[in-house]
Amino acid sequence: MDSKALEKLKYPIGQFQCPEKITEKHIAEWVSTLETFPIRFEALVKHLSKEQLDTPYRPDGWTIRQVVHHVSDSHHHSYTRFKWALTEDKPLIKAYNEADWAELNDSKSAPIQMSVEHLKAIHYKLVNLLKGMSKEDFNRSFIHPETNSEVLLSYNTGNYAWHSNHHYAHIENIMKRKGWL
Numbered sequence: 001m002d003s004k005a006l007e008k009l010k011y012p013i014g015q016f017q018c019p020e021k022i023t024e025k026h027i028a029e030w031v032s033t034l035e036t037f038p039i040r041f042e043a044l045v046k047h048l049s050k051e052q053l054d055t056p057y058r059p060d061g062w063t064i065r066q067v068v069h070h071v072s073d074s075h076h077h078s079y080t081r082f083k084w085a086l087t088e089d090k091p092l093i094k095a096y097n098e099a100d101w102a103e104l105n106d107s108k109s110a111p112i113q114m115s116v117e118h119l120k121a122i123h124y125k126l127v128n129l130l131k132g133m134s135k136e137d138f139n140r141s142f143i144h145p146e147t148n149s150e151v152l153l154s155y156n157t158g159n160y161a162w163h164s165n166h167h168y169a170h171i172e173n174i175m176k177r178k179g180w181l
Contacts (some may be wrong), residue, residue: 001059009058012169016162022154027130027138030161035127037164038120041071044171045112052180053112057170062102064171069107070098071167072115072122078160079126085142085153086133092143130157 001009019026045053045068053065062070077096084091101107138154175181 006058009061009170009173011166012173013162013165016159016166018155018158022138022152022158024135027154027157030157031127031130033161033164034123034130034157037161037168038116038123041068041119041164041168042116044168044175045116048112048175048180052175052178055174055178057174061170063108064174065109065112066102066107067167067170068112069110069115070102071164072119073101073107074098074163075119075126075160076122078156078163079122079129081142081151081156082126082129082153085140086129086137090141090143090150092145095144095146 045064048064053068054063056063057067073096081093084093133153138157139152141150141152142156143149144151172181
């Protein structure tokens, strides 16, 4: 497989492109994406067989099962980062090795329903939090240790809306390629 085709499989909707000036309209659209994502995601994956769930979405990529568990883990971390940034002054957050997490037994073999239910719960909490935030709250930030960069909560909102659609597209695309849709 050539590098261009592999890049398209890795980033089916492209990489996150944050607007230079984030508006209230951007925030509202991103929050709407986060609000509807768990139900859309569940509808996409709930009828997949064990064999389908254990199919990688691309060569040398995670299985669909690992992607589902990853999204739940990642969005849980994101919710915690929002809470830290809203209650502390530019906290240094804890990074985690998502590739290693994806290799743990729960990510490789556990039923996806636990992560689907967790995702619904964490998004319910996250969206409730986001809808109650002020414009100033979205300008709060945390420090990411891997890049030593400041991440604004407005940016993080968009990044996680993108992250939702990014992994949805991974699964939807393999399902289309395999004729499962």
